[in-house]
Amino acid sequence: MTITIKELALKCGVSTATVSRAMNDDPSVKKATKDKVLSFAKKLNYNPNLLARSFVTKKSNIIGLVMPDIYGEFFMEVIHGVDEVCYLNKYYTMVTSSHGKRSTAEAIVDFMSKGIVGGIILMTPSIDDEIRKILQLNHLPIVVISGKRDFDRCDSISIDNYNGAYYLVDYLINTKKIKKIAHITGPLDNNDAVQRQRGYLNALEDNGIKLNKNWIVGGDFTTFGGQAASNKLLKMQDRPEVIFAANDMMAIGCYVTARELGLKIPIDFGVVGFDDIFVSQFLNPRLTTAHIPIFDMGKEAATTLIKRMIKSEKNKFEHIIMPTELIIGGSVK
Amino acid sequence: MTITIKELALKCGVSTATVSRAMNDDPSVKKATKDKVLSFAKKLNYNPNLLARSFVTKKSNIIGLVMPDIYGEFFMEVIHGVDEVCYLNKYYTMVTSSHGKRSTAEAIVDFMSKGIVGGIILMTPSIDDEIRKILQLNHLPIVVISGKRDFDRCDSISIDNYNGAYYLVDYLINTKKIKKIAHITGPLDNNDAVQRQRGYLNALEDNGIKLNKNWIVGGDFTTFGGQAASNKLLKMQDRPEVIFAANDMMAIGCYVTARELGLKIPIDFGVVGFDDIFVSQFLNPRLTTAHIPIFDMGKEAATTLIKRMIKSEKNKFEHIIMPTELIIGGSVK
DNA sequence: TCTTTACATGAAAACGATTACATTAAAATA
DNA sequence: TATTTTAATGTAATCGTTTTCATGTAAAGA
Numbered sequence: 149m150t151i152t153i154k155e156l157a158l159k160c161g162v163s164t165a166t167v168s169r170a171m172n173d174d175p176s177v178k179k180a181t182k183d184k185v186l187s188f189a190k191k192l193n194y195n196p197n198l199l200a201r202s203f204v205t206k207k208s209n210i211i212g213l214v215m216p217d218i219y220g221e222f223f224m225e226v227i228h229g230v231d232e233v234c235y236l237n238k239y240y241t242m243v244t245s246s247h248g249k250r251s252t253a254e255a256i257v258d259f260m261s262k263g264i265v266g267g268i269i270l271m272t273p274s275i276d277d278e279i280r281k282i283l284q285l286n287h288l289p290i291v292v293i294s295g296k297r298d299f300d301r302c303d304s305i306s307i308d309n310y311n312g313a314y315y316l317v318d319y320l321i322n323t324k325k326i327k328k329i330a331h332i333t334g335p336l337d338n339n340d341a342v343q344r345q346r347g348y349l350n351a352l353e354d355n356g357i358k359l360n361k362n363w364i365v366g367g368d369f370t371t372f373g374g375q376a377a378s379n380k381l382l383k384m385q386d387r388p389e390v391i392f393a394a395n396d397m398m399a400i401g402c403y404v405t406a407r408e409l410g411l412k413i414p415i416d417f418g419v420v421g422f423d424d425i426f427v428s429q430f431l432n433p434r435l436t437t438a439h440i441p442i443f444d445m446g447k448e449a450a451t452t453l454i455k456r457m458i459k460s461e462k463n464k465f466e467h468i469i470m471p472t473e474l475i476i477g478g479s480v481k
Numbered sequence: 482m483t484i485t486i487k488e489l490a491l492k493c494g495v496s497t498a499t500v501s502r503a504m505n506d507d508p509s510v511k512k513a514t515k516d517k518v519l520s521f522a523k524k525l526n527y528n529p530n531l532l533a534r535s536f537v538t539k540k541s542n543i544i545g546l547v548m549p550d551i552y553g554e555f556f557m558e559v560i561h562g563v564d565e566v567c568y569l570n571k572y573y574t575m576v577t578s579s580h581g582k583r584s585t586a587e588a589i590v591d592f593m594s595k596g597i598v599g600g601i602i603l604m605t606p607s608i609d610d611e612i613r614k615i616l617q618l619n620h621l622p623i624v625v626i627s628g629k630r631d632f633d634r635c636d637s638i639s640i641d642n643y644n645g646a647y648y649l650v651d652y653l654i655n656t657k658k659i660k661k662i663a664h665i666t667g668p669l670d671n672n673d674a675v676q677r678q679r680g681y682l683n684a685l686e687d688n689g690i691k692l693n694k695n696w697i698v699g700g701d702f703t704t705f706g707g708q709a710a711s712n713k714l715l716k717m718q719d720r721p722e723v724i725f726a727a728n729d730m731m732a733i734g735c736y737v738t739a740r741e742l743g744l745k746i747p748i749d750f751g752v753v754g755f756d757d758i759f760v761s762q763f764l765n766p767r768l769t770t771a772h773i774p775i776f777d778m779g780k781e782a783a784t785t786l787i788k789r790m791i792k793s794e795k796n797k798f799e800h801i802i803m804p805t806e807l808i809i810g811g812s813v814k
Numbered sequence: 815t816c817t818t819t820a821c822a823t824g825a826a827a828a829c830g831a832t833t834a835c836a837t838t839a840a841a842a843t844a
Numbered sequence: 845t846a847t848t849t850t851a852a853t854g855t856a857a858t859c860g861t862t863t864t865c866a867t868g869t870a871a872a873g874a
Contacts, residue, residue: 150594150596152859152860152861153860153861153862154860154861162823162824163823163824163825164824164860164861164862165823165824165825165826165862165863166822166823166824167861168860168861168862168863169823169862169863172862176821176822176823177822177823178821178822178823181822181823193594195594195595195596196595196860196861197536197595197596197859197860197861198595198596198597199532199535199536199541199595199596199597199859199860199861200536200596200829200859200860200861200862201860201861201862202532202861203530203532203533203536203829203830203831203859203860203861204828204829204860204861204862204863205829205861205862205863206829208532210575210597218557218560218561218564219557219561220554220557220759221553221554221557223557224551224552224553224554224556224557224560227551227557227560227576228551228552231551231576231577231578231580232580234577235577235578235580240575240577240597241575241576241577242543242573242574242575242576243560243564243574243575243576244564244568244573244574245564245568247564247565247568261483261526261528262528262529262530262531263483263528263530263531263532263533263830264531264532264543264573371763400763403763403765404763407765426760427759427760427763430704430733430736430737430760430764431763432736432740432765485829485830485831486830486831486832487830487831495853495854496853496854496855497830497831497832497854498832498833498853498854498855498856499852499853499854500831501831501832501833502832502833502852502853505832509851509852509853510852510853511851511852511853514852514853529830529831530829530830530831531831532829532830532831533829533830533831533832533859534830534831534832535831536829536830536831536859536860536861537830537831537832537833537858537859538831538832538833538859539859596860
């Protein structure tokens with residue numbers, strides 16, 4: 149269907165080398181020649197075969213996006229952001245996930261070793277030794293999107309979980325005058341979760357509020373986990389006024405519990421979350437939470453990666469920390 | 482980092498041809514030789530360069546997924562399903578969207594002409610002439626995911642919108658004994674929307690219920706559109722008992738309106754949607770809706786496409802229609 | 815006018831795999 | 845034993861592009 153460089157060269161009466169140069173806007177080609185080639189290219193609908201090009205240049209303008217799982221709006225937004233930037237820069241986005249069984253590390257290695265992608269965006273809640281080893285190879289440009297900046301031998305984008313949580317709790321204490329604040333944590337092997345808990349603890353401490361250890365309950369970032377944890381909290385003798393769930397999904401679990409127990413939010417107890425997922429604005433009352441600019445993270449990651457793919461600087465890395473924004477809903481009295 | 486076929490051949494003491502054959506499990510290679518090659522390949526961490534392979538075979542095991550937009554859980558679920566199947570079959574998933582400005586057709590052409598992908602999954606609400614022309618070229622295997630089966634020169638997966646809507650309305654009439662049912666439509670250039678409206682109309686007619694034309698209000702599949710439409714409906718003299726929104730997003734808009742007008746769902750009026758998006762289960766009360774197996778659609782699309790990529794039959798096409806499932810929540814009295 | 819320099823283009827190798835065809839060795843048949 | 849068949853492997857061309865190096869031509873300087 150599409151013609152090759154050889155055929156185009158023949159039509160133009162020049163060599164393939166000249167066509168190649170013209171297509172790549174090489175300054176050594178005379179303007180007249182370039183114009184001729186480009187006009188023929190357009191007329192004959194010539195498109196350089198990207199596979200052949202990548203093959204010979206050893207550079208791929210395909211970005212591999214590795215995620216722990218392809219599920220939920222968080223990942224969707226990231227893909228969206230990456231795709232946006234890729235499109236504008238004429239790059240392509242290839243997605244894959246760890247698919248439960250295999251490890252994230254395997255997914256990366258697969259991408260790298262097959263020579264398809266020219267760079268990788270890695271989303272991961274934490275960097276284990278296996279991943280660390282791969283990153284250290286420094287073989288292909290990689291940008292890590294992670295909760296915490298815990299590896300500095302590659303570019304990274306992380307969320308300011310600590311300050312997000314800190315200010316959220318600080319807001320509860322100082323603006324809302326609330327002292328009895330409970331916390332449902334995320335999984336403790338998840339950096340985001342750990343950072344958010346730290347923010348919570350420090351905000352309490354800095355405001356001189358004594359911690360009630362019973363009010364810290366373990367969760368797992370799922371609605372169901374939030375439901376279980378809030379149930380536990382709300383049936384305590386000394387019930388907290390507000391529950392700070394480490395993410396919105398668990399906050400939704402708190403709403404479910406409220407309905408089951410016949411309690412009204414924010415009258416009987418308050419709830420705050422983290423993430424500001426799409427649903428949160430439609431909860432009744434709207435959830436107070438910390439907004440994470442996920443779409444922008446995706447864009448930032450792609451932008452950084454492309455920069456690195458064009459000009460690899462093996463010893464200079466960017467570490468971008470995305471700020472969160474306090475979203476005030478009606479879920480706290 | 483990774484070695485090439487030539488180096489591996491040298492280590493094994495065989496030719497590159499034999500290595501290639503061994504790697505591709507060619508029966509003409511002696512078992513002993515194959516074992517030797519494979520064990521060396523493993524030891525030396527040899528991975529065939531996919532770019533080179535695709536380049537020479539003119540076959541790519543990359544699937545291009547073209548969507549109108551990368552946003553919302555619908556697309557997420559499709560990507561998830563496609564990725565799942567791709568992973569299991571050692572294929573790769575490349576995503577792109579129309580990015581507002583350019584047309585879907587351009588996105589497809591871009592994928593096709595660059596020679597990167599070996600097949601395309603096209604998600605589109607409707608097939609216009611431009612797309613039709615491209616599909617007719619029959620150049621690369623394409624599977625269309627669309628609301629309606631309106632092109633039969635390629636494989637397609639579609640949703641049984643008509644029956645989904647029909648049975649939903651039928652359920653309202655016969656099980657819930659409701660006669661005054663309004664409908665907020667989707668955009669009328671969207672096939673899904675049109676089919677759902679047809680289902681609504683026929684269900685009314687088959688049950689001998691006279692249509693009140695005022696109760697059909699135009700919507701746009703957004704929350705905001707649903708809000709505006711429901712506002713209009715609920716302020717009518719002759720108010721409907723139940724609003725059937727053509728998708729869940731617009732149904733959520735109805736919930737927002739209810740809150741604003743101080744009306745209670747399902748007491749003051751009922752709402753049903755279509756799609757069963759993730760949020761719907763957390764609405765209070767849970768939304769009654771028609772569930773679409775989106776994840777399965779993605780899987781089905783990828784499975785069909787891969788089948789076609791392996792063995793292209795240019796004149797035999799599959800047309801799969803995915804059934805919907807009635808989800809009964811508490812949004813209807 | 816002759817030499818040097820800069821510019822524009824072409825010829826050909828290279829990338830890493832696959833594969834048609836050729837070749838060799840071993841087994842089967844006459 | 846001589847011949848044919850079969851099995852296993854090697855040789856070399858090929859894919860479409862980029863890029864190094866060589867070459868020719870026009871402009872600039874002497």
